[in-house]
Amino acid sequence: MAPTAETLTAERILEATEEVLRRHGPAKATVVDVARALGVSHGSVYRHFRTKAALREAVTKRWLDRTSQELSGIATDASRDPETRLRDWLATLFAAKRRKAGDDPELFATYMVLTDESGSAVADHVADLTGQLARIVESGVESGAFASPDPARTARALFQTTGRFHDPCYAGDWTRPDIETDFTAVLDLLVRGLRTS
Amino acid sequence: MAPTAETLTAERILEATEEVLRRHGPAKATVVDVARALGVSHGSVYRHFRTKAALREAVTKRWLDRTSQELSGIATDASRDPETRLRDWLATLFAAKRRKAGDDPELFATYMVLTDESGSAVADHVADLTGQLARIVESGVESGAFASPDPARTARALFQTTGRFHDPCYAGDWTRPDIETDFTAVLDLLVRGLRTS
DNA sequence: GGACTGACAGATATTGAAATCTGTCATCTG
DNA sequence: CAGATGACAGATTTCAATATCTGTCAGTCC
Numbered sequence: 122m123a124p125t126a127e128t129l130t131a132e133r134i135l136e137a138t139e140e141v142l143r144r145h146g147p148a149k150a151t152v153v154d155v156a157r158a159l160g161v162s163h164g165s166v167y168r169h170f171r172t173k174a175a176l177r178e179a180v181t182k183r184w185l186d187r188t189s190q191e192l193s194g195i196a197t198d199a200s201r202d203p204e205t206r207l208r209d210w211l212a213t214l215f216a217a218k219r220r221k222a223g224d225d226p227e228l229f230a231t232y233m234v235l236t237d238e239s240g241s242a243v244a245d246h247v248a249d250l251t252g253q254l255a256r257i258v259e260s261g262v263e264s265g266a267f268a269s270p271d272p273a274r275t276a277r278a279l280f281q282t283t284g285r286f287h288d289p290c291y292a293g294d295w296t297r298p299d300i301e302t303d304f305t306a307v308l309d310l311l312v313r314g315l316r317t318s
Numbered sequence: 319m320a321p322t323a324e325t326l327t328a329e330r331i332l333e334a335t336e337e338v339l340r341r342h343g344p345a346k347a348t349v350v351d352v353a354r355a356l357g358v359s360h361g362s363v364y365r366h367f368r369t370k371a372a373l374r375e376a377v378t379k380r381w382l383d384r385t386s387q388e389l390s391g392i393a394t395d396a397s398r399d400p401e402t403r404l405r406d407w408l409a410t411l412f413a414a415k416r417r418k419a420g421d422d423p424e425l426f427a428t429y430m431v432l433t434d435e436s437g438s439a440v441a442d443h444v445a446d447l448t449g450q451l452a453r454i455v456e457s458g459v460e461s462g463a464f465a466s467p468d469p470a471r472t473a474r475a476l477f478q479t480t481g482r483f484h485d486p487c488y489a490g491d492w493t494r495p496d497i498e499t500d501f502t503a504v505l506d507l508l509v510r511g512l513r514t515s
Numbered sequence: 516g517g518a519c520t521g522a523c524a525g526a527t528a529t530t531g532a533a534a535t536c537t538g539t540c541a542t543c544t545g
Numbered sequence: 546c547a548g549a550t551g552a553c554a555g556a557t558t559t560c561a562a563t564a565t566c567t568g569t570c571a572g573t574c575c
Contacts, residue, residue: 129518148528151566162520167568278503282479290487306475314511326548345558348536359550364538 129161131169131179138180146227147234152176178242181235185246188217189253196253203261204316207279208308210257214250215286215304222292233289251276261315268317275315282311326358328366328376335377343424344431349373375439378432382443385414386450393450400458401513404476405505407454411447412483412501419489430486448473458512465514472512479508 137158141150152173156163170176195210222229236243255276261267269275285291286304294300334355338347349370353360367373392407419426433440452473458464466472482488483501491497 152568153566163567164521164569165519168518171568173567274499274503275507277500278507281482281500282504282507284482284488285478288487290485291481302471303474303478306471307479310472310475310479310508310511312511314507314509318515349538350536360537361539361551362549365548368538370537 129159129165133159134166134169134176135180135183138176142180142231143228147231174238177235178239181232181239182242184232185242189246189249191217192250193253196256199260203257203264203266204312207257207312210253211283211308218287219295222295229292236289247280251280254279265317267315269315279311283307326356326362330356331363331366331373332377332380335373339377339428340425344428371435374432375436378429378436379439381429382439386443386446388414389447390450393453396457400454400461400463401509404454404509407450408480408505415484416492419492426489433486444477448477451476462514464512466512476508480504
């Protein structure tokens with residue numbers, strides 16, 4: 122077997138695909154381009170990914186998982202009180218999205234196209250994030266800080282109500298000057314609804 | 319002056335434009351089509367609307383205003399308590415949007431295209447709706463049912479947090495079976511955050 | 516023999532010439 | 546003379562021919 126650097130792995134294909142998507146955009150990125158970037162024939166790519174759609178979905182999943190990872194640390198950090206963790210978690214999610222959208226709008230638009238066509242990757246990602254929120258809510262219920270008859274349901278509500286600050290369909294609003302004010306107002310309202318009265 | 323039915327007015331042009339948009343869709347609806355439907359030359363249409371974009375925006379504004387009207391009655395009905403009014407107002411908004419999206423998806427898609435290209439019509443509409451919400455919140459503060467240091471700000475937060483149930487970008491989710499559950503969960507959380515503890 | 520290639524058929528995207536549309540305006544009409 | 550017309554220039558869209566891509570697979574190469 123040739124050395125690792127020259128072995129064609131799924132991982133190397135995903136990296137090359139990301140690069141091709143970054144360069145060409147989602148409309149013009151072809152499997153042939155990916156193969157060319159790797160110096161192989163496009164038939165070899167199809168040995169690792171059944172279809173172009175599967176390849177794109179794998180890239181999307183990787184990208185989404187990076188965000189999940191960044192947040193899971195906050196969700197499970199038992200050393201801080203649940204309200205602080207909740208605020209921090211949502212603020213970090215918002216900041217991460219806004220940074221991605223602001224730093225490289227074209228790449229962000231590329232991933233918006235990918236997530237739109239992705240079958241279950243986005244749903245899985247949302248389920249993951251909602252699960253993290255549920256953990257925070259559960260911590261709060263246990264410590265007596267939060268009231269919630271059904272933390273999973275409350276977590277869904279928290280995720281959905283804050284959509285304006287993490288859902289890509291609102292990316293255009295994230296540069297507005299009063300977005301921070303709006304974010305604070307929403308968070309205050311939600312936390313108030315969550316606290317034990 | 320010829321009888322009203324034959325006089326070319328802005329109103330008649332708007333009606334004809336709606337019909338042309340309904341028949342042809344936003345991509346294929348032309349000013350020439352509108353003029354043909356009215357039995358006049360397209361030059362006459364340009365006497366009433368400076369550009370095609372202005373004509374489309376006027377149609378959009380009319381369409382949005384119809385929804386505002388439907389809701390304003392609830393917002394100003396002082397005979398019912400604020401919490402009931404708030405829940406009713408949001409439920410009515412959700413129901414209206416879901417009905418429009420479900421009954422005639424193509425027409426709804428048409429208006430999504432129009433609102434996307436409309437300059438200020440959507441912003442004005444959102445400001446109108448947020449103003450109605452602010453009235454309800456104010457009523458609640460006056461009656462002692464709600465706590466809010468800044469009703470206008472709270473109204474914005476209420477509108478934004480419920481986006482999933484009225485923003486067209488989520489129209490695809492409105493047919494999901496558990497959407498009603500989600501709506502109730504969100505409303506419960508928000509109302510709890512609003513009530514005087 | 517397992518990984519890779521490249522020719523191939525059908526599907527999709529690109530391209531440029533022709534058709535249509537937008538917006539203007541000199542002219543007409545009642 | 547107020548309101549309507551239709552020819553026109555430049556911009557945009559359509560359409561069909563052409564090129565490229567996707568996904569397969571028989572065959573090649575370590």
